[in-house]
Amino acid sequence: MEFTDKAIGVDFGGTSIKFGVVLGKQIIAEAPAILPKDYPRPSELIQAIADTCLSLMEKHKDIKAIGCGVPGFVDTPTGRIHNLTNVPGWIDIPLQDLLSEKxxxxxxxxxxxxxxxxxxxxLGAGAGYQHLICLTLGTGVGGAVIVNNQIVRGSQFVAGELGQTSIHYNGRVGAYNNPGALEDYIGNNEFAADAQRAYFEAGIEKHIDDCTPAALDAAATAGCSVALACWDDFARKLACTLANCCWLLNPxxxxxxGGISKAGKTLFEPLRKHVDSQLSAPFRDHLRILPAKFSNEAGIIGCAVLALETADV
Known part of the structure; x- marks a missing residue:
């Protein structure tokens, strides 16, 4: 698929908001990120986002549309934000209309x-697939579900929250009072805390900073048995959700x-093993488990693509 027009993609994170001018698969220009904490009121932050977009439009006169990705629940047809994760005060905000107006x-x-x-x-690793599930692994776990070449949004446009699906009916209680929520087991912070405990039980004292996914990947690559066991456990938990998705949707x-996916075969080899062990041949034999093509730029590119499609330019 070719996208020959320019659009601005805005990646609205809880700690920073990033901007890029996108042409096809490439971010051809960027603007300095802004920090939500510097703008205590939504109106102030929205104006800062609009001003940054206007500065990019001044340099690139042929920009056709703007797309903004946010960490929260959105009424997709209207672009109204129900609420944002980790950004106080953002409740029932008509961001789409305000950005378009400004x-x-x-x-x-x-x-x-x-x-x-x-x-x-x-445009990335999933190009050409009509039945696809994408996950992004980081502090939390996000998901996107594509069925019959259509993104699944659900009745209230909040489908695909795979991080909130349960892997244990009597497990850790998540943010929405849901026991066993996946992201409460494999989010970056939970993964590090579990690894620190595993090291302690093996008689090894580790600072939490030495238990990040990157540090555990390096340790596993060097042959550390504790780190290898941690990755196997991580993969087994993630495989539970992937297998459930297979039985339900047959992708x-x-x-x-996400950052954890950079572990490469340290993650993907045990993940494939655990997924295969939970599926029968019709689900398993043609299933692909792929690392994402795009890294931190995926949100900006995806928003730009959606903006161009919706604008019908």
């Missing part, structure tokens, strides 16, 4: 995990992104 361009607002999924489905492929 910039004069068509705008869309999308959940950030869906934006990542769109980038991978349209052709999974695309896995």
């Amino acid at each position: 910039t004069g361009l068509p705008c869309i607002v999308e959940n950030d995990a869906n934006a990542m999924g769109v980038a991978e489905w349209k 052709e492929a999974f695309v896995i992104g």
